[in-house]
Amino acid sequence: MPKRYFDLADDVYLPGRWELGHPLDQNGHQLEDPWQFRVGEPARFKGHVQIPAERPGIPLDFSHAAFSIPVVHARVASLLAEMAPSDVEIIPVGITGQPDQFSILNATRIVRCIDDKASEEVRYWRPEDGRPEKTGQYRAVYGMRIDPSKVGDARVFRTWGWTIALIVSEDIKEALDRAGITGVKFKEVTGPSAISHEERERNQRLIALREQTDAAREAFWRTLGRLDEEAIIPIVVGGSWPARRQVWRVIHRPGGRTLLVTDGLSDFFVDRVEPSVGFGLELALETDEPLKDAHESWPLLLLERVGDEVAEHERVREKVKTGWMSMEVSGKGMPQPLVTQEGRVGVLLGMGPSALPRSFPMPSGEVRLVTVQALLPTELSYLLEHGKKGRDELLRRFDEEGHGHLSRVGRSPVV
Numbered sequence: 001m002p003k004r005y006f007d008l009a010d011d012v013y014l015p016g017r018w019e020l021g022h023p024l025d026q027n028g029h030q031l032e033d034p035w036q037f038r039v040g041e042p043a044r045f046k047g048h049v050q051i052p053a054e055r056p057g058i059p060l061d062f063s064h065a066a067f068s069i070p071v072v073h074a075r076v077a078s079l080l081a082e083m084a085p086s087d088v089e090i091i092p093v094g095i096t097g098q099p100d101q102f103s104i105l106n107a108t109r110i111v112r113c114i115d116d117k118a119s120e121e122v123r124y125w126r127p128e129d130g131r132p133e134k135t136g137q138y139r140a141v142y143g144m145r146i147d148p149s150k151v152g153d154a155r156v157f158r159t160w161g162w163t164i165a166l167i168v169s170e171d172i173k174e175a176l177d178r179a180g181i182t183g184v185k186f187k188e189v190t191g192p193s194a195i196s197h198e199e200r201e202r203n204q205r206l207i208a209l210r211e212q213t214d215a216a217r218e219a220f221w222r223t224l225g226r227l228d229e230e231a232i233i234p235i236v237v238g239g240s241w242p243a244r245r246q247v248w249r250v251i252h253r254p255g256g257r258t259l260l261v262t263d264g265l266s267d268f269f270v271d272r273v274e275p276s277v278g279f280g281l282e283l284a285l286e287t288d289e290p291l292k293d294a295h296e297s298w299p300l301l302l303l304e305r306v307g308d309e310v311a312e313h314e315r316v317r318e319k320v321k322t323g324w325m326s327m328e329v330s331g332k333g334m335p336q337p338l339v340t341q342e343g344r345v346g347v348l349l350g351m352g353p354s355a356l357p358r359s360f361p362m363p364s365g366e367v368r369l370v371t372v373q374a375l376l377p378t379e380l381s382y383l384l385e386h387g388k389k390g391r392d393e394l395l396r397r398f399d400e401e402g403h404g405h406l407s408r409v410g411r412s413p414v415v
Contacts, residue, residue: 002148002149002190003148003151003169003170003190004148004169004170004188004190004191005146005148005151005167005168005169005170005188005189005190006167006168006169006170006173006186006187006188006189007144007165007166007167007186007187007188007189008062008070008166008167008168008173008184008185008186009166009184009185009186009187010060010062010063010064010068010070010183010184010185011183011184011185012064014058014060014182014183016057016058017057017058017060017063017183018053018055018056018057018058018059018060018063019053019054019055019057020051020052020053020054020063020064020065020066020071020095021051021052021053021054021065021066022034022051022052022065022066022067023037023049023050023051023065023066023069023093023104024049024050024051024052025045025047025048025049025050026047026048026050028050031045031049033045034066034067034069035067037067037069037070037091037104037106038067038068038069038070038106038107038158038163038164038166039158039163040107040108040109040110040157040158040160040163041108041110042089042106042108043089043091043104043106048094049091049092049093049094049104050093050094050095050096051065051071051093051094051095051096051102052095052096053095053096053097053098056097059073059095059098059100060073060182060183061073061075061076061181061182061183061184062076062105062176062181062182062183062184063183065104068164069104070104070105070106070166071093071095071102071103071104071105072102072103072104072105073100073101073102073181074100074101074102074103075179075181076105076176076179076181077090077101077103077105079175079176079179080105080156080172083155083171083172083175084154084155084156084172086109087107087108087109087154087155087156087157088105088106088107088108088156089106089107089108090103090104090105090106091103091104091106107156107157107158107166109154109156109157109158110157110158110159110160110163111146111150111151111152111154111157111158111159111160111167112150112159112160112161113146113147113148113150113151113159113160114138114141114144114145114146114147114159114160114161114162115145115146115147118145118147118192118193119141119142119143119144119145119193120142120143120144120193120194120195120200120203121140121141121142121143121203121207122138122140122141122142123138123139123140123141123207123211124136124137124138124139125137125138125139128215130229131229136161137161137162138161138162141159141162141164141165143193143194143195144159144162144165144189145189145190145191145193146159146167146189146190148190151169154169155168155169155171155172156168156169156172165189167189168186173186202273205273206270206273209268209273209274209275210243210267210268212275212363213266213267213268213362213363216361216362216363217263217266217282217362217367220360220361221249221251221261221263224251224253224259224356225251225252225253225254225257225259226251226252226253227249227250227251228249228250228251228252228294231247231248231249231263232247232248232249232250232294232295232300233245233246233247233248234246234304239308239311240308240311240312241264241265241267241278241311242264242265242266242267242268242269242270242276242278242279243264243267243268243269243270243278244270245264245267246264246307247262247263247264248260248261248262248263248300248303248304249261249263250294253286255288256288256290257286257287257288257406258286258287258288258291258294258299259284259285259286259356260284260285260286260294260297260299260300260303261282261283261284261285261303261369262282262283262284262303262307263282264278265278265279265281265282265283265307265310265311266278266279266280266281266282266362266367268364275363275364276364276365277362277364277365277366277367279310279311279317280317280321280365280366280367280368281310281317281320281321281367281368281369281370282367282368282369282370283303283306283307283310283349283370283371283372284356284369284370284371284372285299285302285303285306285371285372285373285374285407286356286371286405286406286407287299287406287407287408288406288408289408289409289410298333298334298335298338298409299374299407301333301334302329302334302345302347302372302374302407303372305329305330306327306329306347306349306372309327309329320349320350320368320370321368321370323350324348324349324350324351324391325348325349325350326346326347326348326349326375326380326383326384326391327346327347327349328340328344328345328346328347328380329344329345329347330343330344330345331343331344331345335409337376337409337410338374338375338376338377338409339377340377340380341377345374345375346374346375346377346379346380346383347372347373347374347375348372348373348375348383348391348394349370349371349372349373350370350371351371351373351395351398351405352371355404355405356369356371356405357369371405372407373398373405373406373407374407374408374409376411376413378413378415379394379413379414379415382394382415393415394414394415397414397415398414400414401414
């Protein structure tokens with residue numbers, strides 16, 4: 001009988017559970033290379049490690065710290081050290097407020113065993129992706145299946161090219177189950193694929209469309225400045241975007257400017273599996289104010305909320321594709337100078353920028369680049385009161401004051 005293997009993951013949906021943070025050294029500084037504990041080789045850092053509990057709660061025998069680093073109770077560490085001594089490195093850690101001993105579980109073996117044909121979907125890093133150190137490795141693996149004949153005697157290991165996955169053998173899984181270990185979640189990665197031949201063919205067509213779309217859009221983003229290699233993807237994806245994937249990109253431009261853009265409103269419609277430019281637009285918000293962390297910045301939060309409105313309402317999309325419009329979104333979590341008395345933030349969409357293209361070509365058609373400019377409350381009131389004439393006057397004053405399409409908090413109103 002073929003051996004069975006399982007993806008071992010953290011059960012993030014357990015109610016009341018704790019959340020562990022970034023590993024620290026003995027001086028309380030964040031470790032510079034936290035990824036070293038999940039790449040399938042012995043860790044280089046040999047000093048004392050402390051992990052804070054970012055959100056206190058029920059301690060778990062198995063859970064992930066930041067960067068998906070496995071942290072286990074002493075009884076899990078003892079079990080694995082006994083059953084798979086050649087596969088794991090046990091690194092003791094201190095956890096704030098915990099008298100029990102915990103350790104980082106570092107799987108030190110990599111096995112090249114992913115079965116591309118049996119898996120639901122696999123994507124590779126290509127030379128044109130601009131990450132030569134990753135070329136030939138997996139960029140994404142969905143519905144993973146491995147070939148047990150290639151595993152050998154490994155019982156705990158990372159998969160080559162996709163070290164996100166932590167795989168354990170069936171006997172390890174059963175031992176953890178018998179011990180009543182909390183926090184673990186298993187998903188089998190052996191046996192027949194869960195999808196049919198027809199579904200796999202459909203997925204292949206979707207992959208081809210996605211790669212073509214991503215390559216064309218990324219090539220355009222790179223003409224605007226230095227593109228951050230890592231996309232911003234929310235924990236929960238879906239909603240009304242054409243391909244049901246919500247993505248934002250960060251582009252660093254001359255003069256200390258940061259441009260945040262949506263990266264998916266011009267995707268193909270996933271239900272149709274045919275080439276298209278989706279809604280035919282992408283949103284862009286630019287600021288020259290310093291952003292410490294674009295992932296947690298107010299410009300990204302504002303762009304997300306505007307993006308949701310655009311994706312949900314066809315009337316809004318059609319209007320901004322051909323002209324301009326104003327809009328109000330929730331001001332929760334936004335800088336106070338932008339928030340109206342009603343708790344809203346106003347934006348002007350579709351202002352013609354002089355420093356950005358109005359549109360860009362894609363394989364399936366032209367896509368409009370729609371600017372999003374944050375308005376101060378008095379500017380929003382002026383616009384609502386005066387309509388088109390007010391819009392024209394605002395645009396004139398923005399240009400006169402040197403603001404252009406830039407979104408700024410630290411400025412005086414132009415009206």
